[in-house]
Amino acid sequence: MRTAQPGLLQTVLAPIVFGVAVILLWQGLVTGLAIKAFILPAPFAIGAEFAGNLNNVAGGMTVTGRNSLIGLVIGAVLGIALAIVAALARLLDEMAAPIVAALSVVPIVALAPVLYTMFGAGAETARQLVAALAVFVPVYFNTLKGLRQVRPVHRDLMRAYAVTSWQATRAVTLPTALPFVFTGLRIASSLAVISALIAEYFGGPVGGLGKSITSAASSSNYGLAWAYVLGSIILGLAFYCAALIVEKLVTRRSGG
Structure with missing residues (x-):
């Protein structure tokens, strides 16, 4: 119990104290230097706007979060699947490498505007595909790197047992690659939110945090615009923490 206490202080209390100190310093600088709101609003003003428009912010988070989640699932599944196939077929790996590099x-x-033209400005498809593309690249490269970490002695053992390529991949290669896969997913979880949010700037249905930020800023309501930015930060952190929790659960289960 004593050994767990310092870890808790370092991982939870220290960031909270640091965050509060930054917010107070920010508030003091904005107030003391009389910084205009269009340059940098005070954090207390942003918090007030966030609380006063909580329903609108939550609605924007729901739209952007749904598109990000769909893009995350599509991009992750395609990235992992293609990485497995590329690891099994060297020719496909060599063919796919420049294409994936170009996509990155x-x-x-x-x-985004091209996809809006293809799928229609009233559909969320373009935003989801943009998020999926942003997710696909890091998941593919990290998974492929992990699949190549198997030691030669383990490969020789699989050959000695005369197992098929898929059986060796399922029994040895995938468990070895698991940490790399989740590294890619953690990176991709935040990228999904960022990409979906940026795609909202360039058209599509009214809704989502990106559109809300643009609308608030264009009407000179900078406090509200930053409130939506705060919502996007919270959403990105939620995605990252969810990916981290899933990683811990899967790793603990596979280790057990």
Whole structure:
């Protein structure tokens, strides 16, 4: 029990204390230097706007969160599946590598309007596909790296037992790659939210945090715009923490 206490203080209490100190310093600087709201609103003003428009912020978080979750699932499934196939077939790996590398540098600014034209400005499909693309790349590369971590002695043992490639992948390769897969998912969980939010800036249905930020800023309601930014931060942290919790549960179960 004593050994667990310092860990709890370091992981929970220290970040809270640091965050409160930053907020107080921020408030003091904005007030003392009379910084205009269009440059940087005070955190207390942002908090007041967040509390006063909680339903609207929550509605935007729901729309962006749903698109991010759909994109996360699609991108993760495709990334893991293609990485497994690429690890089994060297030719496919060599063919897919430049394509995935090209996908990693596709700008959302250019992609989102094209997808809105393809699927319609009234559909959420474009935002979900943008999030899926952002998720796919890190999940694919991390999974593929993990699949290549199997030691030669383990591969030789599988050959000695005359198992098939899929049986060896399921029994040895996938468990070894699991930490790498979850590293990719943790990275991708935040990218899904960011990508879906950015895609909302370039059209699509009214709704979501990105549209709300744009609307509030265009009407010079900077406190409200930052309240929506706070909602996006909370949403991103929620996705990251959910991915971390799933990783802990799966790792504990597989280790047991």
